Amino acid sequence: MIFPASKLNEIFNDISVIKGLFSCFGDFGVGKTTFAIQTGLNSLIPQKSILYIYTKPELPIEKIKNISESYTTSLTPKLMENLKLIKIIDFKELFKASFNFEFLLLNGRKSEKNPINLIIIDSLTDLYKINLNPTKKEQNVKLNYQLHHLLANLKYLNKKYELEILLINESSKDTKNGILEEISSGGAVMDYWITYSLKIERTEILNRRKLILFQPNQQIPLEFELDMTKNGFDDVSKIK
Secondary structure (H helix, E strand, O other): OOOOOHHHHHHOOOOOOOOOEEEEEEOOOOOHHHHHHHHHHHOOOOOOEEEEEEOOOOOOHHHHHHHHHOOOOOOOHHHHOOEEEEEOOOHHHHHHHOOOHHHHHHHHHHHOOOOEEEEEEEOHHHHHHHHOOOOOHHHHHHHHHHHHHHHHHHHHHHHHHOOEEEEEEEEEEEEEOOEEEEEEOOHHHHHHHEEEEEEEEEOOOOOEEEEEEEOOOOOOOEEEEEEEEOOEEEEHHHOO
8 A cells, every 4th residue: 555645655665565454544524535545546556456445325536536636647547447446335235245355356366457456445334333223232233243254354355365455434432541532433343453543633724634553562653744635635744
């Protein structure tokens, strides 16, 4: 993956494939989909495909178009064909689809025609949250099981096929040690499976965002800022 942030790319510069699941989460409207689209466009190469699964009613066609226009001649129509955009708006459908990802990978590799090397799900926990019901404990237990199994499928594919995974997630509130904190939706289930977690926050500057990266074996998270422009995220240092 090539992120729209030099700080992240410096960290993963020497890693050909990110091992483990990479999650990006934050409040509504902070730019999670913009981050996902830019990462997808940055990561496009002629010999590989990207599967972008979108879970909201309207596909972000205009946003993809606006962001891609800033790439000038680097994103040719032929290369853009490698970005496979799919809409799934039901959690059960997404859960079932996760069992077919391996067949898609194998078929692509057998045919040697642009096999998938990155899956982006935007957003995973959005559909999960819609189905949660505080009055239906049995249904919630089943949903948690399905979320566990879905994430396990993705972790397996990442490890066996060196398939990179980017998961966009909504945020929720939780109280820890008497302090209300913003965490990724899915709570302990997500914490168990996610390797890298990136939080996007608003700042006092309207079009600036703070990003916080939580990494394995790192007690102090990495914090940095990006600016939001009409073409997506950009390093603060580049804005004049």
